[in-house]
Amino acid sequence: MERCLYIVPTPIGNLADITIRAREILASVDLIAAEDTRHSRKLLTHLDIDTPMCAYHEHVDNAITDRLVAQIVDGKSIALISDAGTPLVSDPGFRLVRAAQDAGCTVIPLPGPCAAIAALSASGLPTDRFAFEGFLPAKAGPRDERLRRLKLSDQTLVFYEAPHRIVDTLNAMLPIFGGEREVVMARELTKSFETIRRAPLGELAQWVSEDTNQQRGEHVLMVGPPPKATGSFDASVDTLLIRLGAELPPRKAAALVADIHGLKAREVYERLLELKD
Ligand code: SAM
Numbered sequence: 001m002e003r004c005l006y007i008v009p010t011p012i013g014n015l016a017d018i019t020i021r022a023r024e025i026l027a028s029v030d031l032i033a034a035e036d037t038r039h040s041r042k043l044l045t046h047l048d049i050d051t052p053m054c055a056y057h058e059h060v061d062n063a064i065t066d067r068l069v070a071q072i073v074d075g076k077s078i079a080l081i082s083d084a085g086t087p088l089v090s091d092p093g094f095r096l097v098r099a100a101q102d103a104g105c106t107v108i109p110l111p112g113p114c115a116a117i118a119a120l121s122a123s124g125l126p127t128d129r130f131a132f133e134g135f136l137p138a139k140a141g142p143r144d145e146r147l148r149r150l151k152l153s154d155q156t157l158v159f160y161e162a163p164h165r166i167v168d169t170l171n172a173m174l175p176i177f178g179g180e181r182e183v184v185m186a187r188e189l190t191k192s193f194e195t196i197r198r199a200p201l202g203e204l205a206q207w208v209s210e211d212t213n214q215q216r217g218e219h220v221l222m223v224g225p226p227p228k229a230t231g232s233f234d235a236s237v238d239t240l241l242i243r244l245g246a247e248l249p250p251r252k253a254a255a256l257v258a259d260i261h262g263l264k265a266r267e268v269y270e271r272l273l274e275l276k277d
Contacts, residue, residue: 005072005100006079007093009086009112012218013190015046017113023047025110030076033068035083035092056080058092065099072105086114090134090160116158119186119220123156124198126225130156136169143169147176150223152242154235157223166219170205173223177201182224188217237261241272250276 006025011017026032027049033056034040040053056064072078082091100107116132133150136143136159150157161169166185173183179202187195195214197204201223208214226235237257244253254269261268 003072003075003077004106004108005068005097006077007087007097007107007109008079008081009110009114010040010043010081010084011190012084012113012115012118013188015043017190018043018047019110019112022110022112023049025079026051026081028077029079031068031071031078033078033080033096035081035087039083040081051079056092056096060092062095065095068096069099069103069105072100073103084113084115086112089114089116089132113190115160115186115189115218115220118189119184119196119222120156120158122196123184123186123222125156125182125184125222127156129154130158132158135160135162138165140168140172144172144176147173151176152226152235152239154225156225159221159223161219161221163215163217163219166215166221167205167209169221170201170208173201174205177223177226179203179205181226184222184224185214186220186222187214189220191217193217237263237268238271238275241268242275245272245276 006029008022008025010022026044026047029051032040032051032053034053035057037053037055044051044053056068068078080087080093080096082093085091087093088097097107120127120130131153136146159169179200181201182198183201183204184196184198185204185208187193197207199207228234240260241253241257244256247253248256250272251269254272255265257263258265258268
């Protein structure tokens with residue numbers, strides 16, 4: 001076995017989703033660095049693996065990162081796992097990967113379960129371009145500010161959300177994205193109560209508020225891109241218009257955007273007035 005750091009995804013619900021390679025690596029490395037050793041012990045017992053474990057969570061200090069890297073440099077192989085899914089995707093591991101690379105160690109990623117990718121693949125939303133937004137800020141002010149900045153994105157947006165915040169988040173999205181925006185909620189993926197529903201935001205928010213079962217468990221929320229603007233205005237034109245329109249007189253902003261995008265200044269000016277409304 002090569003001395004290196006392996007990034008090993010683990011199941012997000014259904015234990016059968018562990019890959020053959022993940023199992024082999026977990027059984028053969030010298031040490032498994034786990035986000036929560038007690039949680040991961042259950043998975044390892046199920047897999048009949050007794051590789052030693054150590055804790056590697058969000059709050060570990062630099063000394064622990066350095067110690068793990070030193071072990072790899074000394075010729076040991078280590079696997080990093082999180083509680084569920086792919087490490088580093090809204091999970092710990094970023095500092096460890098960088099430190100290992102900086103020390104000249106090889107970092108080998110294994111493909112495997114990830115809630116965002118599983119949800120996206122069955123969402124029915126465009127997947128040619130998407131933005132993973134992870135968890136929104138917990139406080140309403142920064143959360144709404146983030147949502148406003150994403151409003152005109154022309155990519156599918158993927159969010160993770162905690163069960164106690166799902167209703168609040170949907171209600172916060174409503175006035176910003178509008179009730180007609182297409183959204184998908186993917187809940188309890190790979191588990192008994194797996195639910196995937198695509199609907200206009202207004203309808204989905206009402207359904208989740210009224211049915212407390214839909215608030216339980218783990219959720220991925222996806223927001224489809226806004227419908228294509230009429231004429232030649234796409235979201236990138238609108239975004240630039242809004243930014244320049246906030247800094248410059250409207251005619252000047254419109255002229256600049258028209259010049260950059262090869263559009264008619266008069267039409268861009270009218271679009272800016274529309275957006276300001
Ligand atoms: N690293 C994980 C991954 O690869 O998906 C994500 C870890 S993050 C701390 C946990 C969040 O992922 C949950 O709050 C939820 O939003 C999402 N999640 C994890 N498992 C899920 C599942 N089975 N169904 C839906 N969402 C899930």
